[in-house]
Amino acid sequence: xxxxxxxxxxxxxxxxxxxxxxxxxxxxxxxxxxxxxxxxxxxxxxxxxxxxxxxxxxxxxxxxxxxxxxxxxxxxxxxxxxxxxxxxxxxxxxxxxxxxxxxxxxxxxxxxxxxxxxxxxxxxxxxxxxxxxxxxxxxxxxxxxxxxxxxxxxxxxxxxxxxxxxxxxxxxxxxxxxxxxxxxxxxxxxxxxxxxxxxxxxxxxxxxxxxxxxxxxxxxxxxxxxxxxxxxxxxxxxxxxxxxxxxxxxxxxxxxxxxxxx
Numbered sequence: 001x002x003x004x005x006x007x008x009x010x011x012x013x014x015x016x017x018x019x020x021x022x023x024x025x026x027x028x029x030x031x032x033x034x035x036x037x038x039x040x041x042x043x044x045x046x047x048x049x050x051x052x053x054x055x056x057x058x059x060x061x062x063x064x065x066x067x068x069x070x071x072x073x074x075x076x077x078x079x080x081x082x083x084x085x086x087x088x089x090x091x092x093x094x095x096x097x098x099x100x101x102x103x104x105x106x107x108x109x110x111x112x113x114x115x116x117x118x119x120x121x122x123x124x125x126x127x128x129x130x131x132x133x134x135x136x137x138x139x140x141x142x143x144x145x146x147x148x149x150x151x152x153x154x155x156x157x158x159x160x161x162x163x164x165x166x167x168x169x170x171x172x173x174x175x176x177x178x179x180x181x182x183x184x185x186x187x188x189x190x191x192x193x194x195x196x197x198x199x200x201x202x203x204x205x206x207x208x209x210x211x212x213x214x215x216x217x218x219x220x221x222x223x224x225x226x227x228x229x230x231x232x233x234x235x236x237x238x239x240x241x242x243x244x245x246x247x248x249x250x251x252x253x254x255x256x257x258x259x260x261x262x
Contacts, residue, residue, distance in 0.1 A: 012047035013039055014162035016261075018154035036255060045156055045259045048163035048203045051251045052196050052244070104221050105183040108133065109166070112181050115141050116148050116167060132224040140217070140227040146170045157207025160259040161248055165204045168212065174231050176212035178205050186220040191228050193218070195240065198232045202241040213237075 013021040013034045021044050023031045038044065071093040077086050111130055115121050115137055126134045147170035156162040167179045178201050184191050193216055201214040214232045232240070252258045 011036070011050040011053075013044040013050075014047065014154060014156065015042070015044060016156065016259075018156050018162060020154070020164075036257065039259070040257055043259050045160055045162040046251065048161055048200050048244070051161055051248050052199060054251050054254065055196070055243075055247055057194070057196060104129075108137075108183055108219055108221075109181055112137055112166075113151060116145065116151050116169070133219065136224055136226055137219070140229075144172055144229070146172045149176065155204050155207035156261075157203065158261055159245070159248055160252065160261065161203060161207070163200070163204055163207070165208070168208075168210065171213075171215065174213050174215060176210070177215040177231070178208070178212055179215045179217060181217055181219065183219045183221040185222045186218070186225070186228075187222070191218040191220070193230045195243070198236055198240040199244045199247075201232070202237045203244045205237075206241055206244075 011034070015021050021034050021038075021042070024034050024038055026032055034044065039046070068090070071090045075090055075093050107127060108130060111121075111124070111126065111134065114124055118124065121134050121138050124134075149168040149170065150165070151167040151169075152164060153168070154162060154164050165178060166181050169177060169179055171177050171179075180197060180201055182197060197216045198214060201216070205212065205214060213234075214237050216230050216232070218228045218230075220228075
């Protein structure tokens with residue numbers, strides 16, 4: 001069953017000026033994912049999330065294993081179906097859970113971007129499955145966002161990484177912050193805040209070099225509920241940046257590649 005479990009290269013790349021370079025065209029005009037080989041030829045910069053991918057994410061790993069286990073226990077086996085075919089269906093069913101979560105998160109992210117840009121959702125047509133979430137988003141922004149500096153902007157930093165920041169805003173309580181929207185299937189009424197989140201934002205701040213705190217905002221994808229925020233302490237941010245820079249060095253050693261900043 002060696003061909004049952006498949007993985008795709010989820011690496012994201014950027015050009016020196018911050019332009020996304022996620023895909024390239026084949027000789028026959030088809031689009032494909034950009035590769036490390038392309039990066040070496042074109043001096044592309046790996047994304048922050050690509051670099052952080054070399055670090056273990058035990059909660060994410062457990063979630064994926066639980067999805068696989070549930071799929072194997074609940075997916076009926078067809079009459080006469082061989083093990084290889086059944087294993088393929090179990091794998092595909094488990095992967096669909098993550099794809100659905102990613103789709104929801106992406107669409108909510110787009111809605112949040114609109115809310116910050118327009119200042120209101122009054123005239124925005126909201127997808128039916130997001131309709132009950134929109135008032136919570138609108139209320140949180142109204143209560144907490146005093147000014148929007150930038151959103152959906154790219155940063156490129158030393159020692160050779162890049163990424164796209166959700167927003168740089170002035171919070172009514174915390175002042176200027178680098179902010180990231182995170183959707184999560186919250187269980188027990190209390191969201192989890194993960195180390196990779198602060199590492200990601202600490203890297204962005206390091207590259208962008210503006211003053212500001214680091215804020216993660218969680219949306220419960222399980223059911224509409226008030227948004228929950230966390231302002232990371234500066235000690236947490238300093239440790240996160242140190243960890244990220246060490247991971248960047250390790251990533252470059254493993255891949256034998258370091259993009260040139262000049």
